Amino acid sequence: MNIKTMHPLSSAETSKISTLARIAAGLLAVGLVFFFALPAAAQKTELKVGLVAFLSGPAAGPFGIPFRNGAEMVIGGINSGTLPAPYDTGKGIAGVKIVTIVIDEAGGSTKQVTEFRNLVQRQNVDLVVGYISSGDCLAIAPVADEMKVLTILADCGTPRIFEEASYKYVFRTRPHAAMDNISAARYLLDKVPGLRTYAGINQNYAWGQDSWRDFDAAMQALKPMTEATTEQFPKIFAGQYSSEISALMLSQADAVHSSLWGGDLESFIFQATARGLDKRTQLVLTASEPYMFRLGKRMPDGVIIGARGPYGVFAHDTPLNRWFRKNYVDRYATQPVYASYVVGQAFLALKQAIEAAHAANNGNWPSVDQIISAMEYMEFEAFGSTVSMSLGKGHQAVTEAAVGVFKFDVDANEATIQDIKYYAAECVNPPEGISSVDWINGGMQGAKCN
Amino acid sequence: MIEKDKTLRTLAIAVAIFAVAGFFLPQWAVFMLTLALAKGLVVLGLLILWRTGLLSFGHALFYCTGGYAVGLAGLWGLTDVVALIALGTVASILLAFALGFLITRYREIYFAMLSMAFSMILYGVLVKSEVLGSTDGFNISPPTFLGVKLEGESLTLGNYLVTCLLVWAAGWGVHRYLQSTMGHMSIGIRDNEIRVEYLGVSVRRVIHVKYVIAAALAGAGGAISAMVVGHIDPDSMAYWTVSGEFVFVTILAGTGSVVAPFLGSIVFELVRTYAFQYTPYTWQLILGSTLLLLILILPDGLWSLFTRRKARV
Structure with a gap:
């Protein structure tokens, strides 16, 4: 074997490789364009929701667990598209499935503010639904506005939230106490x-x-x-x-x-x-x-x-309520209580508001601002009765x-x-x-x- | 051979690295570090008492005093970050100075229980104060920095840098204090009070000063966490479990150095938040067993990792 044959590449070979390289580079470029362009152009694939409720401590049994169960069941209904009218608009919210990240509400408001920030910035959730304690709701509301994250306070009672301040990104879909x-x-x-x-x-x-x-x-x-x-x-x-x-x-x-x-x-x-x-x-x-x-x-x-509202035994006998009770009892072998109702209500509000904003946005996934304007002063049918977002500049529900x-x-x-x-x-x-x-x-x- | 004391250098370098890192770390991490360092300040105060053989099981009293001083000042329109921290610290100093006349008579479990009793009295008063929102508490508007109003990421960063600066100042001051004659009295008092008295020093007065310093640090910590969280309520500021957490971090961190409380506090927050994220149903179990293991492996706290290595060298 002499040195000549060791010479790596002839000029013909070099040109062949450079052609290959060009093709590869071209493919890569196209790939990259797709890679960056696709997420923007394609439909949203999932809606990542942070779900916060008491999973430990004395409030977990009466509120936290029925709350989480209600959420899981209603999300299941939305994702599979099995909800009765007027929510029989196909699978998911505007076709997008909901996935949740569950966080415990125990530990006090300081920890909850920290974990809210972690949900948004570390876990990149699209929106947050939850909070049973009024103290946590009061603490979270200004942080949600500061971080510009759509947040649905689902169960806390204090009227102070929208009476002492007004928020753009925060809604409460249940009436106050x-x-x-x-x-x-x-x-x-x-x-x-x-x-x-x-x-x-x-x-x-x-x-x-x-x-x-x-x-x-x-x-x-x-x-x-x-x-x-x-x-x-x-x-x-x-x-x-x-x-x-x-x-x-x-x-x-x-x-x-x-x-x-x-x-x-x-x-x-x-x-x-x-x-x-x-x-x-x-x-x-x-x-x-x-x-x-x-x-x-x-x-x-x-x-x-x-x-605390038209829930549980007080809920009107509607197809929505019958669906809710039947599925809840089948799944958890116990009656749904008001905590289950109010969190289900929060997800119905989201489905209606986002789908309205989606339609107004020519079938494209709406921006947070578009969802907010759809939700303000919205009226929607819930499992218990009709809900109107008529207080707190359209951010606080009454029933x-x-x-x-x-x-x-x-x-x-x-x-x-x-x-x-x-x-x-x-x-x-x-x-x-x-x-x-x-x-x-x-x-x-x-x-x-x- | 007397080894040269490098603590102040370590502290300065560590604080500088952390401060610079604040510009690159994600927002949630900066926020969490701010809170961890603020709580580290409280633990630094407990370290002083601990070295004297005193365990305060009610240090949330001063943490809460600092926080509520900031909250009340906010209601009257005071928003400057320096003024607010100073106010929280001074409020705690005054309270500790007054309580000190009583509490310095007690040692051991009596000291621990009496301090806890004081903190629970404050808790009870706050729960009864409907004007201050009772257990729901109230919100605090974000601080201003020498008249400049910051928002969003720069606000988080501003809070963090102020906290870093304060950590450095407090660490420096406490270290110098512990190296002084009065500081060295700690171990003497812990081992034998009568001997210290025979040296011509009033033990009660020495403890009184230490108690006030510890309270001042807790007041500053409370002031910072109230400002950055933007909300205060008795359950997360004054309840005995808050004091318990501080004691826990003191044990976890170890009392070997003024840097230890901050290290311990950061580790505690990290373990807690990841336990929260990955095991939402059993985070207490994960948190508890991790910390239990750490204490079993390192009975003198996390700081012993550093001193052990030094000893081997």
Whole structure:
């Protein structure tokens, strides 16, 4: 073998290779063009949603897990295109499937703000749906606006979010908590016409304090000659209410208001019924619907029950609701509660708003701004009833409210609700531009009740 | 042979690297580092007490005082970052100075429990304050930097750089303090208070000063985290679990150096956030067992990784 044959390439070979190289480079260039151009030109393939709910801690059982289950089931329905009308518009949202990244809401607002930023910037979610705690909602809203990320607050109650500030990227698709207590006060005064005195037992934290404040003010606005005899504020998760029940018994009030939830509510019911409090006074439990099936016949008959809106047993019998209940019970072998309803409602709002924006954008995936303008002041059918985004400059939902009386049906061995009354949204929600507290204290001017 | 103390040099280099890295790191990381460093400041205060043999199980009292001082000042329209941090620090100093007269009488578990009791009193008062939003808390508008209003990424970066600067200053100051006569009293007091008294030093006064310094650092940490998060509420500022987290990070980090608290704090935040992301249902388990393992392997904290190597050399 001599050196000549070792010479790497003849000129013919060189030109052959350079041709090959040119072809390869050309292909690569075309590939690159496709690679960068495709995502922009092609349809969006998936909608990445950060889903935040309590997965641990005391709020996980009553709210967090039913919330996540409701979300999973409704997302399944949207992705497979099996929702009934008016959401039978094909698979996904405008053909795009929803995928979720689930995050635990436990740990306090500081951690939630950090994790919200991580969801958006590390996990690159398109939007965030969730939050059960009002403190978390208050903390997240300004961050969502700062980061320009569409965020649906699905379950928290405090009216302060859109009454103290206004946000562009933040929506709340469930009504705020003022109407729970206004409707409870209206119902109570209808049911007990001669009522003179009332008392309250609420947990000593923002939810309990706000609930009592709203109820007390609503009672004073509706019937000024009534009087609150005692207000009890046990610690949250106290579980032991003997001294509070003694105080309530002694106060001899005609009615007792409570916004207790979870294990606290169940403990209170056991301890109160054992001492006959329910026989002496009319109990008004504004957030007790999720527990009536668990408690069954241990819940005393005649208690006034609320579900924080037209959800669960208060939901209207529509094809949407029938689909929701059937699928939920089939999948989780338990009744859906209001947390399941409100998160389902959030995803229906997204489907309707994005598809409207998609149609307006000539069938192209809409920008965040286009979705926002479609969602502002939108009205949509949800599993419980019709929802209007009419407060908070079109970012805060209102619905009708519903209240009823508990009755255990011994023959059917089933917990039931009787004498359900629906209150129109304008009857139990403040108009735009006035805070709930001011509106109630001012005598609920302009309330339109049917 | 006395080894030359390189702590201040290490601190300066580390802070400089972190500050520069802030320009290149993704936003979420910068935000998380800011919070981790702010909490590191609180842990730095606990380190001073720890070396004296004192464990404060209620240091969230001062963290919360700093945070709420910032929040209240914000309601009155004060937004300057330097003024806000100074205010949070001074508020904590005043409170600690007053409480110090009582708490410096106690040691060991009594000191720990009494400090926890004070923090839970503040928690209880805040929960009862409906004007301050009770457990829902309230929002704080973003700070301004010498009159300049920043937004978005530059705001995150601005907060981060201010925090880095403060970390450097605090680390420098605490290290100098620990090297001083009063600082060295720590170990003396821990080992034998009577001997220290016979040296002519008032143990209570020394502890009082340390308590105030620790509170000042916690106040600054609370002020920063309130500003960057933009929201304060009693559950994430004053509840005893917050204090517990600080104690935990102190143990995790080790008390060997003023750099350790910041290292420990960053590791803690990283473990927590990735546990959150990958195991949303069992993140507490992952967090707990990771930290338990770290402590089993490194009983003197993360910092012992560095001192061990030095000893071998």
